Amino acid sequence: MYSDERGHTITTDSEHCAMALSKTIEAYAQRQADTSIHLQAALEADSHCVLAQATLGIMLHGARTVAFTQQANDALSAAKKNLDSVSAREQEYVSALAHLLSGQLEKAVQCFEAILDQHPTDLLALVFLQSELFWLGDMVWSERVSAKLVKHWGKDTPNYSAFLAIRAFDLEENLDFSEAERVSCDALTLNPGDVWGAHAFAHVMLMQNRIDEGIRWMSERESLWNSASQMQYHLAWHQCLFLAERHEHEQMLSIYDTRIRNREHPLCAAMPDLYIDLQNASSLLWRLERVGVNVGDRWKELAEVCTPRIDDMTNPFTSAHFALVLAANEQFDDCEKLVNAMEAFSKNSQHDLSMRYQNAALPAAKAVIAHKKGQHKEVVNLLKPAQSQLWQMGGSHAQQDVYFQVLAHSTAQLGDTVGYETLMNTIEQIGFVEPARRVGYAL
Ligand SMILES: [Fe+2]
Numbered sequence: 001m002y003s004d005e006r007g008h009t010i011t012t013d014s015e016h017c018a019m020a021l022s023k024t025i026e027a028y029a030q031r032q033a034d035t036s037i038h039l040q041a042a043l044e045a046d047s048h049c050v051l052a053q054a055t056l057g058i059m060l061h062g063a064r065t066v067a068f069t070q071q072a073n074d075a076l077s078a079a080k081k082n083l084d085s086v087s088a089r090e091q092e093y094v095s096a097l098a099h100l101l102s103g104q105l106e107k108a109v110q111c112f113e114a115i116l117d118q119h120p121t122d123l124l125a126l127v128f129l130q131s132e133l134f135w136l137g138d139m140v141w142s143e144r145v146s147a148k149l150v151k152h153w154g155k156d157t158p159n160y161s162a163f164l165a166i167r168a169f170d171l172e173e174n175l176d177f178s179e180a181e182r183v184s185c186d187a188l189t190l191n192p193g194d195v196w197g198a199h200a201f202a203h204v205m206l207m208q209n210r211i212d213e214g215i216r217w218m219s220e221r222e223s224l225w226n227s228a229s230q231m232q233y234h235l236a237w238h239q240c241l242f243l244a245e246r247h248e249h250e251q252m253l254s255i256y257d258t259r260i261r262n263r264e265h266p267l268c269a270a271m272p273d274l275y276i277d278l279q280n281a282s283s284l285l286w287r288l289e290r291v292g293v294n295v296g297d298r299w300k301e302l303a304e305v306c307t308p309r310i311d312d313m314t315n316p317f318t319s320a321h322f323a324l325v326l327a328a329n330e331q332f333d334d335c336e337k338l339v340n341a342m343e344a345f346s347k348n349s350q351h352d353l354s355m356r357y358q359n360a361a362l363p364a365a366k367a368v369i370a371h372k373k374g375q376h377k378e379v380v381n382l383l384k385p386a387q388s389q390l391w392q393m394g395g396s397h398a399q400q401d402v403y404f405q406v407l408a409h410s411t412a413q414l415g416d417t418v419g420y421e422t423l424m425n426t427i428e429q430i431g432f433v434e435p436a437r438r439v440g441y442a443l
Pocket of ligand 1: 199203234238396398
């Protein structure tokens with residue numbers, strides 16, 4: 001009988017498989033680039049390992065691309081073959097995967113929560129749960145779960161820093177900034193290189209307008225993130241959000257080219273259309289252009305990888321960013337195809353995401369297309385009624401902010417000062433301190 005670092009069963013006859021899967025879990029929780037190498041080693045040692053196959057399927061789903069659908073379904077089939085021989089907990093992972101692949105994302109989250117109710121230190125279930133809820137826009141649920149777990153974790157629990165980092169991000173997205181800062185700093189004291197802990201603290205500083213501190217803090221630590229997954233690109237994106245407030249546009253473009261959208265970097269070269277990378281890149285270019293910076297032909301490169309994915313409805317926030325890219329690159333026929341695909345999905349699919357496309361991603365996508373065309377009245381007509389629903393696209397407050405900046409810009413262009421003031425109040429209620437001081441909202 002083998003187990004992970006916190007004593008949870010891994011059913012396999014192969015010690016190599018168990019050890020490699022255990023490493024997979026720790027690496028994944030630490031957002032490390034070698035996660036897939038460990039998982040591959042586990043599957044090579046024992047391709048019949050149910051938990052390894054379920055983990056593979058859930059991670060493939062987590063890449064949020066239709067390109068991996070077949071592979072994820074193959075992993076589910078493989079996991080189901082030996083279901084009777086594994087623990088109830090491992091069976092629950094397989095149920096979660098089945099729900100994810102049938103579009104019942106909330107049911108999958110219920111599976112992860114059921115695992116955590118019985119096994120509160122099951123870190124893998126917790127990482128999967130937070131990730132899924134983040135992209136469902138339901139960080140209230142995520143916080144509720146991690147709050148239940150606090151009493152079960154402590155300094156003696158292996159990889160405690162990973163739990164603290166998850167907890168800190170839940171707190172931050174639920175606007176408990178002081179507690180989020182305390183918990184993320186505890187995580188970083190235990191493990192200075194904790195990528196997710198650093199990420200939670202970066203969010204706190206951004207929401208609180210702590211710009212100079214954010215620039216200094218992140219530049220002092222960026223070398224600690226070199227072994228991270230694509231989260232290192234996302235942290236570089238966060239650095240740029242701070243730099244934007246100081247009008248450091250040349251440095252932003254340099255970071256964009258070297259650390260956010262560097263096609264030569266091994267992670268980007270391996271998967272140039274990873275959803276979060278496309279979100280980072282497009283929202284940053286939009287912010288730069290919005291303040292008059294010439295971004296050269298950078299949109300073209302993004303458009304080349306987004307255009308083939310117009311019909312990919314695996315993540316509403318990504319589809320809304322595709323609209324940013326296609327509109328910026330003036331591919332208006334493709335913009336229409338994208339909107340048509342999103343409308344068809346939202347009307348015809350029983351997928352948990354269909355309503356989220358309908359309520360949030362569609363108005364956001366249509367609005368950024370209208371914005372590019374200078375149709376500011378149309379932007380306001382689309383986004384003003386949808387603004388309270390944009391959370392349904394998933395993503396953080398900091399990420400969703402770009403659509404509020406679109407609305408603010410169009411509102412200002414129409415000379416609607418009352419509407420602008422009302423919007424600033426709304427953005428303050430979302431959690432941003434003094435939004436009117438930020439460059440994205442400067443009149
Ligand atoms: Fe972030």
